[in-house]
Amino acid sequence: MNSQASPTLMSQTSVAYDAPLRIALLGYRSAPHSGGQGIYLKYLSRSLVRRGHFVTVISGPPYPELDADVTLVRLPSLDLYEHGLKSIRPRQLLSRLERIEWFSKLTGGFAEPFTFGERVKQWFVGRESEFDIIHDNQTISDGILALQHRGLPLVTTIHHPITKDYRVALAAEPRWYMRLLIHRWHGFLRMQKRIAPQLRSVVTVSGASATDISDDFNVDRSAISVMHLGVDTELFRPLPEKKREPHRLMTTASADAPLKGLSVLLHAIASLRSDYPDIRLTLVGRPRPGGDTEKLIGSLGLGELVQCYKGISHQEMVEKYADASIAVVPSLYEGFGLPAIEAMACGVPLVSSDGGALAEVVEDAGLVVPAGDSQGLADAIRRLFEDDNLRTDVASRGLSRVEQHFCWNRCAERMEAYYRERIAAC
Incomplete structure (x- = not known):
């Protein structure tokens, strides 16, 4: 100075x-x-x-x-x-x-x-x-x-x-x-x-x-x-008037940042595709043209299954959450994990890795799997796809956790x- x-x-x-x-x-x-x-x-x-x-x-x-x-x-x-x-x-x-x-x-x-x-x-x-x-x-x-x-x-x-x-x-x-x-x-x-x-x-x-x-x-x-x-619970909230798509996943990630674990999720989706042909992924983030993520989507044959959105408003993000049946946070590491509590606040059943602070943030309000484990991620997604009561219970626990701890x-x-x-x- x-x-x-x-x-x-x-x-x-x-x-x-x-x-x-x-x-x-x-x-x-x-x-x-x-x-x-x-x-x-x-x-x-x-x-x-x-x-x-x-x-x-x-x-x-x-x-x-x-x-x-x-x-x-x-x-x-x-x-x-x-x-x-x-x-x-x-x-x-x-x-x-x-x-x-x-x-x-x-x-x-x-x-x-x-x-x-x-x-x-x-x-x-x-x-x-x-x-x-x-x-x-x-x-x-x-x-x-x-x-x-x-x-x-x-x-x-x-x-x-x-x-x-x-x-x-x-x-x-x-x-x-x-x-x-x-x-x-x-x-x-x-x-x-x-x-x-x-x-x-x-x-x-x-x-x-x-x-x-x-x-x-x-x-x-x-x-x-x-x-x-x-989390802003006036904005991030359930939209009960919207009908969830049965096998639509949603994740928010900087698409080409390895830390966010998007490649782990893409491999999990590839393994689920034969059992759930209508599986879809809403990705808030856009892969770099010609980058590793775009190449991986192509090599796994997932091009038609992944819809990317970049620069959308928070209200638009809430509407995307309302369309999804499951939110996924596959990060290898998070210092906190805002996407996890935003998804929980929107009443979406959550599957999360345990990377960094995510296990601490999510606790029992989601299905938590080891970071980097694509098969574990696929198994957790399958459990929620197959069990309506479990989806309802996980979503309810997520809402309660946000209300009690993340204000x-x-x-x-x-x-x-x-x-x-x-x-x-x-």
Whole structure:
């Protein structure tokens, strides 16, 4: 941070325990319809405002969709993963951060966590006294750590360490040159592994993630607090007026990310096809043209059985859940597993792997099978296809579990208490 800036920090006694807090939520990439970061910012900010707090979301592109009473500060970047290397103009390379982004993309890297952190650090110069707490969502960068060094109360959410994605991607890729690109893209992990142990206040979304963060990022377990996520039950809900298709499955996955286990599900469907010729899969996500997933769908002869949807709204997703007889979460690893609780909230019987936190999240509210086991997945799907009573029972248990454990208001209530502890301790 600019050494000439002289922040006027709020004294710890100036924030009464029941006074509204001024909260800055940070997200380097906050797409509203894909990935969990934009969803996390949208619903946490909404729930905190409903509790009477003032929330400002500071985000890089793609920007989140927020309620009107949440302030959005846009910190533009080159956003080269959306626009491509040829989208820039020569004058843009006059900026150090934009040069870093351009060169990193050119060489297969991912610089956004670093560059966003630097922009945030600059943005806060002269604004330090405007907020009571800063809450970073997974950036874990030098610029964000600088705010903590300035004496500003900082909380960091780490959903899970991306080291998990890195190892699964490497294990799934036999070609040496692609493994080199995977290694290059994950270069930001060196920064995150260096920064994370220095963070004083880390929040994560499951006990499984807490263990992984402690192991992979060398964060002291006492610095990590677990707070489960919630689901918007006003939106994700059963639609009893819609008739479910008897053998339609639904999954939501980044289609070419090995971590999501889509290949495991595709092999399971291939093994079930002879017994259930009308089996179909609704895939929220679209395979990369010519990529491994598209090739696998072709080699298994599943082209006519898989319908892909990308960029659909949450309401459209709820309608897709209402069409499905079973929802499947086949992930090899999840730090939490939002698709699991969204499916349960929609009253769809769930089959889930036990990857990462999924067994912790689902418990007995779904049929849980070992991660990576396509035959186990097929057997669980078959059980539900063949047993109407079991489908009804699993769906009912899923709804009950969501109502009892995965409420955004409860998450915001716990987060508020945690903020006040961190403010008092700063």
